[in-house]
Amino acid sequence: MRKLLVAGVGVVVAVGAIALTLPRPTTAQQQAKAAEPDSVVAPRLTVADSAGLKGPKQPIFFRHDIHAGQYKIQCQYCHYSVANASEPGIPTMQTCMGCHVIVAGTDSSHRVEIKKLRDAWKDRRPVEWVRIHTLAKHAHFPHNRHLKALGPNACSTCHGDVARMPQVFKVNNVNNMGFCISCHVERKVNRDCTACHY
Ligand code: HEC
Numbered sequence: 001m002r003k004l005l006v007a008g009v010g011v012v013v014a015v016g017a018i019a020l021t022l023p024r025p026t027t028a029q030q031q032a033k034a035a036e037p038d039s040v041v042a043p044r045l046t047v048a049d050s051a052g053l054k055g056p057k058q059p060i061f062f063r064h065d066i067h068a069g070q071y072k073i074q075c076q077y078c079h080y081s082v083a084n085a086s087e088p089g090i091p092t093m094q095t096c097m098g099c100h101v102i103v104a105g106t107d108s109s110h111r112v113e114i115k116k117l118r119d120a121w122k123d124r125r126p127v128e129w130v131r132i133h134t135l136a137k138h139a140h141f142p143h144n145r146h147l148k149a150l151g152p153n154a155c156s157t158c159h160g161d162v163a164r165m166p167q168v169f170k171v172n173n174v175n176n177m178g179f180c181i182s183c184h185v186e187r188k189v190n191r192d193c194t195a196c197h198y
């Protein structure tokens with residue numbers, strides 16, 4: 001969060017101040033620093049542009065290149081359980097509103113999308129994000145085990161450079177068993193069928 005403060009302009013300072021009042025990260029989260037890309041100002045895009053981007057269109061044009069890229073919010077600030085559970089967790093609206101009660105957006109196209117979030121919050125209507133990576137029921141993938149072995153910045157190994165993505169898309173076909181097996185072979189990890197299938 002310190003980075004947000006250092007970044008400068010008024011709005012950003014406000015975000016930094018808000019963030020400091022949010023629940024403190026756990027030790028695991030503190031240790032697990034997110035992949036920190038260079039500070040790059042994300043391109044100016046409107047919701048109309050999202051149709052031309054890779055990956056499914058989401059109900060709100062939420063941009064990782066702005067949050068995780070430009071403002072360097074750590075992955076685990078939002079994907080809060082990635083280091084201690086199978087499922088990484090998708091942030092609740094409450095997490096978003098921790099900032100967006102104050103942050104209305106400087107750019108007009110941002111304001112339109114942030115208003116969607118605020119309206120949904122007011123109506124107590126959770127945002128229904130479209131899921132991108134999902135395994136069949138018979139296969140099991142524990143995020144926590146992988147982060148422990150591959151390190152907290154390993155997200156990009158499987159998901160690509162999400163911090164540069166205006167809209168998340170699948171970089172690797174995680175539904176292809178070969179994707180899992182090739183790394184398990186390389187790293188001499190358990191390849192019993194029952195490790196992944198039950
Ligand atoms: C401010 C909160 C926030 C931050 C920070 C954040 N994410 Fe996300 N992430 C979300 C939300 C909300 C979604 C669901 C909407 C979407 O897919 O864009 C999501 C979706 C994803 C997905 C796709 C999930 C699926 O359905 O398969 C991946 C992968 C992902 N994030 C990885 C990352 C990585 C890696 C980082 C750090 C570089 C990161 N996220 C930082 C909020 C965040």
Ligand code: HEC
Binds near residue numbers: 012019064105110
């Ligand atoms: C730590 C603070 C913080 C959190 C948490 C946060 N945001 Fe943001 N968000 C920002 C800032 C800063 C901007 C840039 C505003 C601007 O300058 O226009 C922004 C911009 C946006 C925008 C407009 C640009 C874009 O990304 O499309 C949307 C929509 C948005 N946020 C949605 C969300 C959602 C949904 C969540 C929760 C999953 C969330 N935000 C969580 C700080 C935050």
Ligand code: HEC
Binds near residue numbers: 082090136141143154
């Ligand atoms: C070794 C590969 C690998 C690594 C490393 C990895 N993931 Fe994933 N991720 C996956 C797979 C596979 C799925 C689909 C899991 C399923 O359907 O059970 C997934 C799903 C997700 C989802 C969607 C979950 C949902 O409930 O919608 C998010 C968000 C996500 N990963 C974030 C992250 C973040 C953040 C990191 C780094 C801290 C990370 N992942 C590291 C392989 C990986």
Ligand code: HEC
Binds near residue numbers: 140142148150157175
């Ligand atoms: C980039 C390398 C890499 C990829 C890709 C990868 N894994 Fe792994 N996986 C590991 C490592 C390293 C471990 C060992 C973790 C440990 O020692 O706890 C592991 C452990 C596991 C375990 C625990 C095994 C046990 O001993 O009980 C499961 C289950 C698993 N992976 C499933 C998957 C699935 C399913 C996929 C594909 C969707 C996948 N992995 C992709 C590196 C990878």
Ligand code: HEC
Binds near residue numbers: 135190197
């Ligand atoms: C490292 C994890 C892992 C191991 C070990 C593993 N699988 Fe898989 N397997 C997967 C994943 C991931 C999928 C794709 C699931 C999906 O469709 O989303 C899959 C898919 C399959 C399928 C469905 C057909 C297909 O190709 O999609 C069969 C059948 C299968 N595995 C059998 C086996 C057998 C038999 C073994 C032991 C020799 C084994 N698997 C070991 C992860 C694994």
